[in-house]
Amino acid sequence: MTANLTRLLWCNMKAPTVSYMKRKIDETTFIEAYDTYAEAIFRYCFFRIGDRDRAKDLMQETFTNAWAYVQKGKEIENLRAFLYRVAHNACVNEIRRSKAQSLEVMQEAGFDPADERMRSPETEAEAALVRMHLAKLPGSAREVLTLRYMDGLPVNEIAVILKESPNTISVRIHRALGELQKRMQTL
Amino acid sequence: MTTDENFKHLEQKLERYGAGVSLSSSEKEFHRGEVLSFMRASRKPVPSPYVHLFVLGTRSFAAIILVLVVGGAGLASAAEGSLPGNLLYPVKVRFTEPTVAALSFSKESRADYEVERASRRLEEFARVSTTRPPDTETAEALADSLGAHIEDAQTAITALAAEGNTEEALDASAELEAVLTAHAEVLERFEDVDPDAAEDIAIVSEEIESGIAETSELSESLEDTVTETIAEDIMETLHEQKEDAENTAARLLERIQLAHTTLGEEDEQTALEEMAVIEELLAQAAAAETEGLYTDALLLYIDADEKLTHLEVFLETDTELGIDVIEGEE
Numbered sequence: 001m002t003a004n005l006t007r008l009l010w011c012n013m014k015a016p017t018v019s020y021m022k023r024k025i026d027e028t029t030f031i032e033a034y035d036t037y038a039e040a041i042f043r044y045c046f047f048r049i050g051d052r053d054r055a056k057d058l059m060q061e062t063f064t065n066a067w068a069y070v071q072k073g074k075e076i077e078n079l080r081a082f083l084y085r086v087a088h089n090a091c092v093n094e095i096r097r098s099k100a101q102s103l104e105v106m107q108e109a110g111f112d113p114a115d116e117r118m119r120s121p122e123t124e125a126e127a128a129l130v131r132m133h134l135a136k137l138p139g140s141a142r143e144v145l146t147l148r149y150m151d152g153l154p155v156n157e158i159a160v161i162l163k164e165s166p167n168t169i170s171v172r173i174h175r176a177l178g179e180l181q182k183r184m185q186t187l
Numbered sequence: 188m189t190t191d192e193n194f195k196h197l198e199q200k201l202e203r204y205g206a207g208v209s210l211s212s213s214e215k216e217f218h219r220g221e222v223l224s225f226m227r228a229s230r231k232p233v234p235s236p237y238v239h240l241f242v243l244g245t246r247s248f249a250a251i252i253l254v255l256v257v258g259g260a261g262l263a264s265a266a267e268g269s270l271p272g273n274l275l276y277p278v279k280v281r282f283t284e285p286t287v288a289a290l291s292f293s294k295e296s297r298a299d300y301e302v303e304r305a306s307r308r309l310e311e312f313a314r315v316s317t318t319r320p321p322d323t324e325t326a327e328a329l330a331d332s333l334g335a336h337i338e339d340a341q342t343a344i345t346a347l348a349a350e351g352n353t354e355e356a357l358d359a360s361a362e363l364e365a366v367l368t369a370h371a372e373v374l375e376r377f378e379d380v381d382p383d384a385a386e387d388i389a390i391v392s393e394e395i396e397s398g399i400a401e402t403s404e405l406s407e408s409l410e411d412t413v414t415e416t417i418a419e420d421i422m423e424t425l426h427e428q429k430e431d432a433e434n435t436a437a438r439l440l441e442r443i444q445l446a447h448t449t450l451g452e453e454d455e456q457t458a459l460e461e462m463a464v465i466e467e468l469l470a471q472a473a474a475a476e477t478e479g480l481y482t483d484a485l486l487l488y489i490d491a492d493e494k495l496t497h498l499e500v501f502l503e504t505d506t507e508l509g510i511d512v513i514e515g516e517e
Contacts, residue, residue: 027226034222036296042210056210060218064225071229130204149198150205152358181197 025070025079033079034063040151041087047146048091048139058094062087084147084161095139133183141176148173206362213268270311271325280332288339294347298359301340302366305398308333309370312391316384326387330394337363337398341405348409353416357409364402371395421481428488429472435495436465442502450502458502465494 025033041062046055066086069076076082134142147158155173159166210218269275284304291297312329315321340363348356374392443450443458450458472487 030226031219031223034219038215038218039210043205043208046208056214056218059210060221063218063222067222067226068229126200127204127207130200134201134204145201146205149201150208152202152205177194177197180201181193184197 023077024073024075029079030063030067030070033083037080037083038063041083043150044084044087044146045091047134047142047150049094050135054094058087058090061090065090078157078160080153081157081160084153088143088161129184133180136183137176137179140172141179144169144172145176145180270315271329272315294343294350295352295355295359298340298343298347298356299362301336301343302359302363305333305336305340305363306366306370308336309366309373309391309395313370313373316388320384321387323387323390326390330390333391333394333398337367337394337402341401344405344409348412353409353412357406357413360402360406360409364399364406367395367399367402371399421485425476425481425485425488428485428492429476432469432472432488432492432495435492435499436462436469439495439499439502446502458498461494461498465491465498468494 038059042055042059045058045062046052049055049058062083066083069086134145137145144158144162147153147161148155153161155166155169159169162169164172269279288297288300288304291300308329312321312325315325340359344356344359344363347359371392374388374395440462443455443462447455468487468491472484472491475481475484475487
């Protein structure tokens, strides 16, 4: 296991320091950002909330809230990280507001998050297993795993979004993976 | 399987699971429209200095623009969900998709989009085949189109790798391989369900198999490059970490000896004991390095470095500020 954590930490050490210039975002850039990040933001909201329809609404809300911020003349350094931050806040509000059902509850009710893509029975079975155990993890663990593996964000960027140090994020990912692995092995 | 392999395996499972949760193109398009409406509604009106030139013809001018914008966007949008045999299908394949591909703002998004196009052709073939048996003409047209998309995707992936983004290129290549493999399996089932269509399906399957073989070779070559780069970078990091830790250890040891009078006997003893622990870690790290266990060695150097930082802060506070923060173990 140590090698895995080393890999995560090493990534932080080797990753170039991301520096962005604060800039104003125009309409074209913003709509390009929608085309590029809508899917990932939706996925992030889905894994936080566990409700596909609400996740779609929250994704849309993320973009409209972000645009409202831009319209106030505010400048943004890293648009992707900013969008995730807005999505994070939207999900937190949603959880507080509605005490949303957990993924586990949704799944017991026969919920299937899959889209219309065709998947093999093996992939389907594997997804069901991952879904079941992932749903049982604490929200914070599910959040870092979603950002890292489902959305493929680098550790440094997750650190910016969650306002933590990259090493803390690496350790959190490492622990979350360990917890998930433990749960999957005890099946 | 080792714990590391288990973790790697789990990471791949999570990535696959994540890839299965996505928006359909119509959902994405719908919410895009909603976001655009919101953006337009909140737009601050800026009067044009030339507005008076158009006063008389405002209505007709607006009508023309509306027809052009809504007509063009509407046609492209309606064509998006079309299937082979539909009237709008050529619009999608020959106009919308090449336009989107040409507008890709990075090589990474271009590679991803080309992979998606290959996947789309196969999805369309599968969808059409569920409503009517495929014919030779459709199968041949699809095989040609698929072959071209696979080639475009591979070219985009190679271009991405050539820019130094080998890991991203490897991701895209693995995605292409996975998409093709999954569809090959789907087509096998179609053959089982409808043996009469086997010959036509075989035309497409052959193209897929050839695509899988080529992409697999590309992935292997990219994997080798990534592994070489990681190995080189680990060694570089290891040496930097080692040098830092050894230099700091030597400096601190000297400092403890020099601060003999100000530290006090008990604190000096505690600091020396801590240094002994650090030196033991450094010795273990050096041994691991000699045995070729580079990641273990790196971890041990990092551990030693953390302890050195703590000790340095404590020593500084103790000797410079006179605050007794070094405590012996109870």
